[in-house]
Amino acid sequence: MNRPTVIIVPGLRDHVEDHWQTHLDKRLTDAVCVPFLGRERHDLTERVEALDETIRGTEGPVVLVAHSAGALITVHWAARHAADHVGRIQGVLLATPPDLVSPLGPGHPAIEDLAVDGWLPIPLQGLPFPSIVAASTDDPIGDLGRVRDLAAAWGSDVHVLGAVGHLNPASGYGQWPGVDVLLEPLGVTVQANA
Helix, strand or coil: CCCCEEEEECCCCCCCCCCHHHHHHHHCCCEEECCCCCCCCCCHHHHHHHHHHHHHCCCCCEEEEEECHHHHHHHHHHHHHHHHHCCCEEEEEEECCCCCCCCCCCCCCCHHHHHHCCCCCCCCCCCCCCEEEEEECCCCCCCHHHHHHHHHHHCCEEEEEECCCCCCHHHCCCCCCCHHHHHHHHCCCCCCCC
């Protein structure tokens, strides 16, 4: 089997320098990030299409690694476009998806604004490829029970990380060593820290 291209799908803050996704990207030889769209641009369709264009711009198998709102972009993408990529998506890692019930907090759009921009309702159909949801027990924007319900609807395996907040730099996660273990079942081997 060909090595998959890892496509990194960031959340609403796009690319953050000291974020585990940024560190992961630097450690992978076959990684591509969804292009930076800007923190003030919240239109879901625009973000879904950017992900689709990124996938179309690669060859061979793909593994998606999404964090926060990037996980929701991924499931919206799957609802709209997965049938166009049958057999190419080897799997997805959806890390700490927000439930869009809990407020996102200062510096983020209100849930009502995200609804206007197309983020709600969150798709609840099963994903047509292997998926893992990495969930936190104390995520301020993703209640564990609601995240488990989303994962069940998507047909995703759930890996409870423990008390890791939102798994972002504000929660103390620049590097996230545990991502390596979660990517292995999806066919991705991560090089040692560079």
